[in-house]
Amino acid sequence: MKFGVVVFPGSNCDHDAYHVISKHVGQPVSFVWHKETDLAGYDAIIIPGGFSYGDYLRAGALARFSPVMASVQEFAARGGFVLGICNGFQILCEAGLLPGALIRNRDLHFICEHVNVRVETTDTPYTNELKRGAVLRIPIAHAEGNYVCDDQTLAELRREDRIVFRYCDAAGNVTDAANPNGARDSIAGICNRARNVMGLMPHPERACEDLLGSSDGRGIFHSLTATLALAQER
Amino acid sequence: MKAKVYVTLKAGVLDPQGKAIQHSVELLGYGGIADIRQGKYFEIALDDSVDRAHAQDAAERMAREVLANPVIEDYRVEVEG
Numbered sequence: 001m002k003f004g005v006v007v008f009p010g011s012n013c014d015h016d017a018y019h020v021i022s023k024h025v026g027q028p029v030s031f032v033w034h035k036e037t038d039l040a041g042y043d044a045i046i047i048p049g050g051f052s053y054g055d056y057l058r059a060g061a062l063a064r065f066s067p068v069m070a071s072v073q074e075f076a077a078r079g080g081f082v083l084g085i086c087n088g089f090q091i092l093c094e095a096g097l098l099p100g101a102l103i104r105n106r107d108l109h110f111i112c113e114h115v116n117v118r119v120e121t122t123d124t125p126y127t128n129e130l131k132r133g134a135v136l137r138i139p140i141a142h143a144e145g146n147y148v149c150d151d152q153t154l155a156e157l158r159r160e161d162r163i164v165f166r167y168c169d170a171a172g173n174v175t176d177a178a179n180p181n182g183a184r185d186s187i188a189g190i191c192n193r194a195r196n197v198m199g200l201m202p203h204p205e206r207a208c209e210d211l212l213g214s215s216d217g218r219g220i221f222h223s224l225t226a227t228l229a230l231a232q233e234r
Numbered sequence: 235m236k237a238k239v240y241v242t243l244k245a246g247v248l249d250p251q252g253k254a255i256q257h258s259v260e261l262l263g264y265g266g267i268a269d270i271r272q273g274k275y276f277e278i279a280l281d282d283s284v285d286r287a288h289a290q291d292a293a294e295r296m297a298r299e300v301l302a303n304p305v306i307e308d309y310r311v312e313v314e315g
Contacts, residue, residue: 061300094303103306105250
């Protein structure tokens, strides 16, 4: 199974994602420059964190016009797995691959710290090796992570079991105090209707080694590789 | 000819930057401020090949597709000159 990590001008978590896929997941991985348009041969595409185009206009707003994004749209429409992390999540929302938007944190600060997120559903390719209700300790690093959507979208996300992660305390309680950025319904990550596209603000690629404070992010990548292995068997 | 595009957060979308600005303005002693909302302003200079009707149309499209995110923002277009 082959992974691609898209690199925009301003991406800065591309090497972290590459490192985790090659070293911990143990799968082939290549960088995909944002001007490339050929995604043939890839099984999963990671849109990494960073500040694509300097966050000009809005976080993720300009990256969506990079040539590679039209190919990512097609790739996703064909059922390819697309994982957007932090700025990647913002880009997927701007591109319309995921609903809603990410606005300035409610306290205006850039927040860089480990937070707890609760696994809300295991019915995704990214969480099927995890337990529902499990608490993962994963770092966030963003100024625009405050997820917003209209009432209808929120109802849809809930009804279709598409809220994948919510911010919580260490015991797994979703509370306002445990919500670092003011995200609606404490949403930290969601998936699309077909469940092959997921975006999340926390950085699982930064939580794959105990030396770095947590290895809870591994379960997300292991779920994805398990899903891909199963798909290849078929 | 010039197209002016104003992008503002939709009513109901939290604007923490606007709140912080309001706080600073109030620290200066200005009273009676009910609310400050922050937005963006774009000036698009158009050359002579574009007529007025097309300018309005093009600016609206640009606003819708790029300058504003319709999930969280509204926009207003004025063409002058």
